[in-house]
Amino acid sequence: MTQFTLADLDAIIAARAESNDEKSYTRKLMGKGVAKCAQKLGEEAVEAAIAAVQGDREELTGEAADVLYHLLVVLKTAGVSLADVMAELERRTGQTGLEEKAARPSE
Numbered sequence: 001m002t003q004f005t006l007a008d009l010d011a012i013i014a015a016r017a018e019s020n021d022e023k024s025y026t027r028k029l030m031g032k033g034v035a036k037c038a039q040k041l042g043e044e045a046v047e048a049a050i051a052a053v054q055g056d057r058e059e060l061t062g063e064a065a066d067v068l069y070h071l072l073v074v075l076k077t078a079g080v081s082l083a084d085v086m087a088e089l090e091r092r093t094g095q096t097g098l099e100e101k102a103a104r105p106s107e
Ligand SMILES: N=c1c2ncn([C@@H]3O[C@H](COP(=O)(O)OP(=O)(O)OP(=O)(O)O)[C@@H](O)[C@H]3O)c2ncn1[C@@H]1O[C@H](COP(=O)(O)O)[C@@H](O)[C@H]1O
Pocket: 012, 013, 016, 023, 024, 025, 026, 027, 065, 066, 069, 070
């Protein structure tokens, strides 16, 4: 069995977004606009953070899945592609996080 990827989920979300399937949660949520999608992402991120702090691995697994799904919905609604996000992550692999922080222009 091949491993399910974020790109696979992204393709499902794209298909649902363009469908007229009234049973689709994705379509319903995206129809409410980017602010509602972003609100859901924020809620799920907080729930994931709480699960992590509580050391509840099962809860964290579920909440992390919610975060990734809602992040992909926000990206789609805002017109940012998953490929662009992955390219940015790939670009960052050339340096450590602390090197990147040190190279930032001073504010
Ligand atoms: N991965 C997910 C996924 N994760 C979370 N959710 C939904 O996210 C919602 C979040 O829960 P909430 O109780 O906060 O939602 P709610 O009560 O509707 O909240 P409000 O909008 O009313 O504030 C739930 O309805 C979950 O089912 C998801 N819905 C869909 N997917 C994937 O997207 C695919 C397409 O889904 P549909 O668009 O529904 O066909 C599915 O096959 C799944 O693979």
